[in-house]
Amino acid sequence: MSTPSPAGPATAGYAASSPTSKPAGRRGLTxxxxxxxxxxxxxxxxxxxxxxxxxxxxxxxxxxxxxxxxxxxxxxxxxxxxxxxxxxxxxxxxxxxxxxxxxxxxxxxxxxxxxxxxxxxxxxxxxxxxxxxxxxxxxxxxxxxxxxxxxxxxxLRPLHAITSTARRLSTTTLHERINLHGPRDELKELADTFDEMLSRLDAAFTAQKEFVANASHELRTPLTIIRTEIDVALSDPDLSPQELAEMGAAVTEAVERSERLIDALLVLASAESPPVQSEVDLAELAQKEVELRSEEADEQGLRLELDLSPALVSGDRSLLERLVGNLVENAIRHNLPGGWFSVRTLTAQGGAVLEIANSGPLISPEETERLFDRFYRPDRSRSRKTGGFGLGLSIVKSVATAHKGTVQLIPLAEGGLRVLVRLPVAPTRPGSSAASAARNPAASPPGHSVSTTG
Structure with missing residues (x-):
């Protein structure tokens, strides 16, 4: 019969007082x-x-x-x-x-x-x-x-007001404010800063709730279509091949719509983190995106004005491609038959500028401010038809912000919209593509400074 090791109680006592279990500290002097x-x-x-x-x-x-x-x-x-x-x-x-x-x-x-x-x-x-x-x-x-x-x-009485307000805060009471009255001193500035922080948090929580609700709704719509088509097919054993093909096409369209929505949400999530730094020319991206959507522009009879100059930036190429692609896509889809759209890149005042404008319906200043909101669609019927979710400009703004840039929306008096994206220009290194293009304009990609009619 073995006797218990005397190290057992000592080990247990040592484990009880291990550093992982931190005792509650005493409150210090007020x-x-x-x-x-x-x-x-x-x-x-x-x-x-x-x-x-x-x-x-x-x-x-x-x-x-x-x-x-x-x-x-x-x-x-x-x-x-x-x-x-x-x-x-x-x-x-x-x-x-x-x-x-x-x-x-x-x-x-x-x-x-x-x-x-x-x-x-x-x-x-x-x-x-x-x-x-x-x-x-x-x-x-x-x-x-x-x-x-x-x-x-x-x-210190204002600090007690700040403390009591902070203790009452929750996701349902972010509308409360301190509203401290008194002279403009350090405590008044602290209370006002706290109120501003609460306003930002309230707006962020509200936007998050709306985002989750809208995302759930957008995902529920194609899932409902898929389930309905499958239920109808299962309930009818004598379904003809043509009906099966129509059901498969509807399901495929719903799945593709879900994939596009998920892809857009993933781009938004990627834009929240620091981008991978690489050398990207906005002129090259704009030329590529215009060529990819040239058929859609020709179908609507749109006239294209293209003026591309080297605009070298440093950032994530895939995110910048999505930024340029969304703007070109919006300029084509939210246009009028026989209208026009222009794409321009340049470097000015130490920044790389991407300017995309298009004809279209009149947009009020109030509506312009909401175009950056996620899932906001001025014309829901048109957006549904063209497969939009109201995330295009939200992605553009998120990508630009991640690259320390800005996005400006300017409604045109005759109808349509002008979008100005300004990003920090990348340091030009000897032998880079931008430097070579600047020294030799003939080496620029084909299609620069042209005007075409579809």
């Missing part, structure tokens, strides 16, 4: 108490310094009166104070007629006794000065600590 101690401590320190300076100044200048010294000596030896005064012999002028009534007392010279009495009187006066100064300092210090406690509490 800010109010710290401020009170600091204010009071500084006052006491300043008071002690002031008393010390005053003590040394009085010590160096204080000299007790001779009358008080003679009175102290007379009181000590029990003789009248007048007996210690100096007198003069009658009829003898000058210092020869000056005598002392008591030259010595008990064998001690009178001047020595008077000097010692003056010293003792001075020490007693300084002792009383020091004692009463400290007593006064103690009384004033108590008043100071009390006043500092009240003053700190009054000054």
């Amino acid at each position: 800010i109010r108490l710290k401020l009170t101690l600091w204010y009071g401590g500084l006052f006491v320190l300043a008071g002690v310094v002031l008393i010390a300076i005053n003590f040394f100044m009085v010590r160096d200048s204080l000299t007790p009166a001779p009358e008080k010294a003679r009175a102290a000596v007379a009181e000590r030896f029990g003789i009248p104070p007048e007996a210690l005064e100096f007198g003069r012999l009658p009829g003898i002028p000058g210092e020869q007629g000056r005598i002392e009534r008591y030259v010595t007392i008990n064998g001690i010279p009178l001047p020595r006794l008077l000097s010692e009495a003056q010293r003792e009187l001075k020490e007693e006066a300084l002792r009383q000065l020091w004692t009463w100064s400290l007593v006064a300092l103690a009384i004033v210090a108590v008043v100071t600590f009390g006043g500092a406690w009240l003053l700190a509490g009054r000054m």
